[in-house]
Amino acid sequence: MEVFTYPTGTTLYKIGEVPSGVYYLLDGKIEVMLQRKTGTFEYGTFGEWSLFNLPSEEIVTTVSETTLYFIKPSEIGTLEIPKLLITMVSSIAKRLLIVDSELSCCSEIPEYLGPDKLRYFNRVHPNSFRITDGVFQDMFQIKRLYTSGYYKEAFEIAVKLLSGPFPEDLKKEIMVWYTLLNILLEPEKAEMHFSRLAQKDYAEHISYAYLYTFFKGGQKQEVLDMFMKAGLYLPKDTIVTLEGDAASEGYFLIKGYLKAVKLYEDREVLLSIVQPGEFVGESALLEAQPRMVTLYTMSPAAIIPMSSQNIEKAVERNPDFVLRICESQLKRISQVKSLIRLKNITNDEQRAIATLKYFEPLLTKVRLTCKDISSLVDVSIERVVDEAKRLGYKIAFDGTITV
Structure with a gap:
């Protein structure tokens, strides 16, 4: 140095x-x-x-x-890497917020944020969740009790949740925890409890991968361990952040996809897609300020919420994980700048074509519509439909684009 x-x-x-x-x-x-x-x-x-x-x-x-x-x-x-890494995460976050604000063309939150936007979201995405809902707070409590060795108390919460009116994929997540805690409470019946979960039905759940390793044995994986201690499984259409809310945590996305949008009373405007391995919500690592965008899950997702205090602890235990956060932040700067360049193409036809090609790798993984592309780069829906068909894409009756 x-x-x-x-x-x-x-x-x-x-x-x-x-x-x-x-x-x-x-x-x-x-x-x-x-x-x-x-x-x-x-x-x-x-x-x-x-x-x-x-x-x-x-x-x-x-x-x-x-x-x-x-x-x-x-x-x-x-x-002395802890101080350096913490400074790096914060510094990259500030630069990412600068370029994010340019993409959204709005560095300040509109005054009319509030329940009208949630009403619109709930109308378009019925039966949606928010990360602040009670079921997720109960899951956090299960994990806190599990980490502290209070298996019986954690098991009682899992039993209560299993009787709740939740979608099947969320019930499966709860069932994994019910099984893990049952194994810990009744080790002599471990084989019976584990065999109740068919691998083909639970393979998509990260918590099942942890349970499988826990029961069958195998190499410990740091990210799996972190997820089981502090992560969340979220069903599709779960709001992770709502623009205007106070920022208190960032999120490391392990699995699934998040959609970053601006919500209005009558529409949502796509800003970007967050992919596995990316860290979002950087404003929580800086001074207290409101969220600039709304983030919600486009598919079932696994995330690890991280406050600035959590990152400080992670630096001490696992600096390589924090370096991964830094790398994901830098790659997001590149992605956001790519989207800005798309928006700056002056010709409507070329702008629509370039944007469709940019998102092509995601079309088999998440639902993107002609309206999404139209709102992102300000071209008519008709133009997007025409160019998508010329490129050989298929358009479903609801506007979803598929390869």
């Missing part, structure tokens, strides 16, 4: 370059240009792209005489 002082106007790295290392700001000011918007920083890290050999999506320039630590990627493991 070395210390360098740069004069005003020094460009540390540009778009398309892989930085040679990580810069830790000690004194001075740094300006970051991501697209049209810029941000000025007096604290933080830059150049994290170098840790993952990723080309930069930003121009980083000093706007005063600036002193920085310079850390080579090979030196990361030899330093």
